[in-house]
Amino acid sequence: MNIKDVAKNCGVSIATVSRVLNGTSYVSPELVERVLNSVEKLGYKPSKIAQSLRKGETYNIGFLVPDISNMFFSSIIKGANSVLENEGYIIFLCNSYGDRKKEVKLLEKLFISGIDGLIVVPIDIHNNFIDFMTYKKIKVLVIDEIINKKNISSIASDNYNGMIELIDYLYVNGHSSFIFLSGNPSTFSARKRTKAFEDKMRDLKINDFKIILGEYTYESGVKMAKKIEKIPDAIVCGNDMIAFGVINQLKRNGFRIPEDVSVTGFDDVIFSSMVRPSLTTVKQDPYEMGRAGGQLMLKMLKGKEKNEIRLLKTKLEIRESTCGRK
Amino acid sequence: MNIKDVAKNCGVSIATVSRVLNGTSYVSPELVERVLNSVEKLGYKPSKIAQSLRKGETYNIGFLVPDISNMFFSSIIKGANSVLENEGYIIFLCNSYGDRKKEVKLLEKLFISGIDGLIVVPIDIHNNFIDFMTYKKIKVLVIDEIINKKNISSIASDNYNGMIELIDYLYVNGHSSFIFLSGNPSTFSARKRTKAFEDKMRDLKINDFKIILGEYTYESGVKMAKKIEKIPDAIVCGNDMIAFGVINQLKRNGFRIPEDVSVTGFDDVIFSSMVRPSLTTVKQDPYEMGRAGGQLMLKMLKGKEKNEIRLLKTKLEIRESTCGRK
DNA sequence: CTGTTAGCGCATTCAG
DNA sequence: CTGAATGCGCTAACAG
Numbered sequence: 180m181n182i183k184d185v186a187k188n189c190g191v192s193i194a195t196v197s198r199v200l201n202g203t204s205y206v207s208p209e210l211v212e213r214v215l216n217s218v219e220k221l222g223y224k225p226s227k228i229a230q231s232l233r234k235g236e237t238y239n240i241g242f243l244v245p246d247i248s249n250m251f252f253s254s255i256i257k258g259a260n261s262v263l264e265n266e267g268y269i270i271f272l273c274n275s276y277g278d279r280k281k282e283v284k285l286l287e288k289l290f291i292s293g294i295d296g297l298i299v300v301p302i303d304i305h306n307n308f309i310d311f312m313t314y315k316k317i318k319v320l321v322i323d324e325i326i327n328k329k330n331i332s333s334i335a336s337d338n339y340n341g342m343i344e345l346i347d348y349l350y351v352n353g354h355s356s357f358i359f360l361s362g363n364p365s366t367f368s369a370r371k372r373t374k375a376f377e378d379k380m381r382d383l384k385i386n387d388f389k390i391i392l393g394e395y396t397y398e399s400g401v402k403m404a405k406k407i408e409k410i411p412d413a414i415v416c417g418n419d420m421i422a423f424g425v426i427n428q429l430k431r432n433g434f435r436i437p438e439d440v441s442v443t444g445f446d447d448v449i450f451s452s453m454v455r456p457s458l459t460t461v462k463q464d465p466y467e468m469g470r471a472g473g474q475l476m477l478k479m480l481k482g483k484e485k486n487e488i489r490l491l492k493t494k495l496e497i498r499e500s501t502c503g504r505k
Numbered sequence: 506m507n508i509k510d511v512a513k514n515c516g517v518s519i520a521t522v523s524r525v526l527n528g529t530s531y532v533s534p535e536l537v538e539r540v541l542n543s544v545e546k547l548g549y550k551p552s553k554i555a556q557s558l559r560k561g562e563t564y565n566i567g568f569l570v571p572d573i574s575n576m577f578f579s580s581i582i583k584g585a586n587s588v589l590e591n592e593g594y595i596i597f598l599c600n601s602y603g604d605r606k607k608e609v610k611l612l613e614k615l616f617i618s619g620i621d622g623l624i625v626v627p628i629d630i631h632n633n634f635i636d637f638m639t640y641k642k643i644k645v646l647v648i649d650e651i652i653n654k655k656n657i658s659s660i661a662s663d664n665y666n667g668m669i670e671l672i673d674y675l676y677v678n679g680h681s682s683f684i685f686l687s688g689n690p691s692t693f694s695a696r697k698r699t700k701a702f703e704d705k706m707r708d709l710k711i712n713d714f715k716i717i718l719g720e721y722t723y724e725s726g727v728k729m730a731k732k733i734e735k736i737p738d739a740i741v742c743g744n745d746m747i748a749f750g751v752i753n754q755l756k757r758n759g760f761r762i763p764e765d766v767s768v769t770g771f772d773d774v775i776f777s778s779m780v781r782p783s784l785t786t787v788k789q790d791p792y793e794m795g796r797a798g799g800q801l802m803l804k805m806l807k808g809k810e811k812n813e814i815r816l817l818k819t820k821l822e823i824r825e826s827t828c829g830r831k
Numbered sequence: 832c833t834g835t836t837a838g839c840g841c842a843t844t845c846a847g
Numbered sequence: 848c849t850g851a852a853t854g855c856g857c858t859a860a861c862a863g
Binding site: 247 | 550551552553554555557558563565568572573574575576579580582583586587590595596597598599600613614615616617618619723749753756775776779780781792
């Protein structure tokens, strides 16, 4: 079932069929109708593969994230998809498992598969395959990381100011000793949040603070909690999952939250408002980040060559896991 | 940069280049080396688009789910992808938003895009586009729903027996009045779980029970909790999200769990073991479901035409939200 | 063992 | 305004 069958069925040339379907030039009304009838009758659907080969554009977007099953990433994908699909694009999904080698392999696979654009939440920014993509005229959008290069757009939450605002709130409410439990510093977000924490400690002339490095997971939260020797006024966690781990571990040891110690998260995942005590955290909206990213990608796809960088505002969500100190 | 450039660069025909790269027939060692050298030097990567057009197979798999950002679905995708990617397949991702119309549209889009296989967690089983797919020789795998048709494989958790086992446990532990808060009965899982609940009530000759219909969400859980007039021994929820909503709503009204009432979930999402009280629930493993599904798809892709149906065992996870009744 | 060639399905130039 | 012919990049059949 191809364009030839349609042409034969209604007695016109394949060129005419193509013209009718693409509206690429005037065709007499009667032929238009004949063609449309045949198309309908035969249930003809043009092959995107053939179109891609012919036109050199695929309307495919490669999407590479560290972990599809992580709600943060899947929400980004959903957001981006919601704007891209309206323009006819479709997503090739890849999961890098946080593995640099795999990331390169998948980037290559995506290129071979044929894509007009690439959206990536990268493990390894110095990955030169990203340069290769732009060299091949494939538009690149980097999410949750800022890369300032020609022909690459970036979008991320304003992790730095989100953390600043959080510490400010704690400080104003009487907290004077802190422990920061960071996610993996190989990520842009962890570096930014840690930097903000350090800067703010210096600003406020607070010396009683400590930083512990871990991963963005519940288990890592539990583990880091065990490393805490002296409970401070506030335990500031790199994200919500760490905070959940910490809270449960502290409870196990008989501490009350927030009476004995305030605990904060970052992200505002859906469960943060559902658990007891509900979690004070810095909200970022991955779905909106995805949507905004999709729009940036669309801009590049439409031919505006210049790169763009967007930083999304965060929002402090004050809940039950923190309280004022005298 | 195409096969012609490579051929020119090392002074052979394009056929030879193709043969070397595909190992499709013997080529003299010296030519092999020359070709490989040029390929390396020029950084040549064969176009999958052209290969697809020529060979009639795309190595693309269409994947359609109601909501990518739902961890249940994204885990399925991750599982299936983990087995499919090893065989060179790549996933076209689509989100139906639980919308029947959209589902049909996307199925059509996937077909046009060119896919060898389709994996779908359907909204509408009676969607005739699925028949169309098999008619077009596209292998179809249905997940989380059982469809008994030629050339369509299915995989789902054994929702029925999972629920039977749960009620058994509650009954043996002295619960004698029940309320079941169901998810949307348009889904296979909700129908199966409800059916099991009803059957078991009859089996055990329990008359003091009630069924309320809602959605598989936290908000719906809250809403359904408000509809409960008389608190029973056990509130059996269609899934964990409903259970979270119910528990928080009950707590707000001063009920203690499990002292005043036992509450159970279904799924065992990651947070179920983290919250207080931790949730007694029926565990199903969507990642494993995805993996098993991927394997079924691979079988069909490899040419075994016959369809297959798999039901995955569930596991009862007994935690703090239930306790024995006298 | 290697090269030449046809054709996958389509959009598009060129004639008419 | 419409049709014939070309070629996108590749694999496979056919020749040699």
